[in-house]
Amino acid sequence: MPNVLKSDLELWLAVRNDNELAFNELFHRYWSRLYKAAQYxxxxxxxxxxxxxxxxxxxxxRRHQLEINNFSGYLLMCIRYQVYTRLKPAKAPVSYQAQMEDNTCALTWNKGEINIQEHELHESLxxxxxxxxxxxxEIFHLSRIEHLSNQEIAERLGISKKSVENQITMALKHLRTAFEGAGISIILLDFLLRK
Structure with a gap:
């Protein structure tokens, strides 16, 4: 590979064709940034x-299975997922607690961590x-945020219902691809969108 700077997408396509030099370039391009995010x-x-x-x-x-269009966004989701997996507290054995304050404190901390995770996931989404x-x-917003039916969207925008369905399918496919490596289901993403 010549010393010409290549875009992330070009490098990723080369990686998918088993090009180790392209993989090393992406590794060196993003390792420090990801490390700092994890360390933080x-x-x-x-x-x-x-x-x-x-x-x-x-x-x-998984280079042959992954289709990544936004490499830096994909890596950002991966690092967040991996960090939260490691931050998740281990399950403690169940035991009777005489003092209710101790339980309340533990529940508040867990709920706070969940809220932070949910907020960051919502921002990425x-x-x-x-x-x-x-x-x-626009169509995805009308469907998922304003909760309009496909028919209502079609009437409002003066397009066919089929066009609305196609645009929503395209949006969901984009989300699935972007969040594929993070192990996040489209149902959870849809739920977060509606909040």
């Missing part, structure tokens, strides 16, 4: 390094939706 949340150098290496190992192993083409974004 985990506060542990070794675990942060493991997280980033796990992501790149998974990318290499909104960013992903904003990348849709203008008309697709």
């Amino acid at each position: 949340k985990l506060r542990d150098k070794e675990t942060s390094s493991e997280v980033v290496h796990d992501i790149f190992l998974s990318l290499w192993q 909104q960013e992903c939706v904003s990348q849709l083409p203008k008309r697709c974004h």
Whole structure:
């Protein structure tokens, strides 16, 4: 591979064709950024390094199955997912607690962590939706945020119901692709959109 700077998409397409040099370029391009993001949340150098290496190992192993259009956005979702997986507290054995205050404290902390995760996921989701083409974004917004039926959207925009369905399908496919590696279902994404 010549010393010409290539876009992430060009490099990823080369990786999908088993080009190790392209993979190394993406690795060096993003390793430090991902490591810093992991270190910021985990506060542990070794675990942060493991997280980033796990992501790149998974990318290499699944290179033939993954279709990534926004490489930096995909890596951002991967790092968040891996960090939250490691931050998730281990399940403690069930035991009787005489003091109710202790239980309340533990529940508040867990709920706070869940709220943070949900908020960051919602932000990533909104960013992903904003990348849709203008008309697709508009139709998706009317469907998922304003809760209009496909027929109502078609009437409002003066287009066929089939066009509305096609645009929503395209938007959902875009979301599935963007969040595929994070193990997030389209049902959860749809739920977060409606909040």
